[in-house]
Amino acid sequence: VTAEVLGFWVMAVVLVAASLGVVLTPNLFHAVLYLAAALVATGGVFLLLEAAFLFGVQLLLYAGGVVTIVVFAIMLTERLVGETIVQSSRYLFNGAVLAVAVFVGVAGFLVSRDVATARPPWSGDATVAIGRALVGPYAVPFELLGALLVVALLGALYFARTED
Amino acid sequence: VPLQAYLLLAAVVFGLGLFGVLTRRNAVGILLGIELMLNAVNINLVAFSRFHGNVAGMLFALFTIAITVAEVAVGLAIVIVLFRVRKTIEADHLDLLRG
Numbered sequence: 012v013t014a015e016v017l018g019f020w021v022m023a024v025v026l027v028a029a030s031l032g033v034v035l036t037p038n039l040f041h042a043v044l045y046l047a048a049a050l051v052a053t054g055g056v057f058l059l060l061e062a063a064f065l066f067g068v069q070l071l072l073y074a075g076g077v078v079t080i081v082v083f084a085i086m087l088t089e090r091l092v093g094e095t096i097v098q099s100s101r102y103l104f105n106g107a108v109l110a111v112a113v114f115v116g117v118a119g120f121l122v123s124r125d126v127a128t129a130r131p132p133w134s135g136d137a138t139v140a141i142g143r144a145l146v147g148p149y150a151v152p153f154e155l156l157g158a159l160l161v162v163a164l165l166g167a168l169y170f171a172r173t174e175d
Numbered sequence: 176v177p178l179q180a181y182l183l184l185a186a187v188v189f190g191l192g193l194f195g196v197l198t199r200r201n202a203v204g205i206l207l208g209i210e211l212m213l214n215a216v217n218i219n220l221v222a223f224s225r226f227h228g229n230v231a232g233m234l235f236a237l238f239t240i241a242i243t244v245a246e247v248a249v250g251l252a253i254v255i256v257l258f259r260v261r262k263t264i265e266a267d268h269l270d271l272l273r274g
Contacts, residue, residue, distance in 0.1 A: 034194050034195030034199070034208060049188070056218055057218075062224070064233075072244055077244060077247050083251075106193075106197035111190065128178065130225060130228075131226075141230055144230055152238060159241070160241065160245055166249050166252070167251075167252035170255070
């Protein structure tokens, strides 16, 4: 058993267990903590795929930023209502059937295809390649992303402002 | 570890996220399910990128992450407004637009 196989299985188990926690736990706050664990495990998968830069982005933006604002939102709404929000689930059977059907469809397609099994050698540092592509062929989408973030920020401010 | 293993792991996480979106009553819970699904897509993008030796997939994963952050910010702002106006974020009770 090589380090990569071991790492993959550890990350896979943590990721799936944390995902189950996100969708099943009745306490919304705990669900967010499970989501943070799932996002960190995904970062670990990125590391296994030799994408160290994406691992950093995942930790900073996702596990750091997204989880923080979700926790803020929960605390705000709980303060407004003055009690702990207990969330329940509905249509458990139907949801499970549909989710399993989608998974079986995707997995069946994957298993029936020949996909690459070995990695080609990575020439050079992926971070350098990402940086060069961002200011080269992907410069326009990168700038559009900046515009999108500004628009989203203004939109969120507009929605969440207090009426007065 | 072959590419298929990564893709199957992503499919499992995507299925779990879909289950969460379909079954959660709370709007924040639904958002968390969407997060899981987008995360699964990122695993796919990075795995294909690595196994094909092409950096484009990692760039797309980067773009997806940034777009997701924007989506969460706007989504939570809407949730907070809904809560202020309707005093509930149960998705079943938010049927004002239902014909």
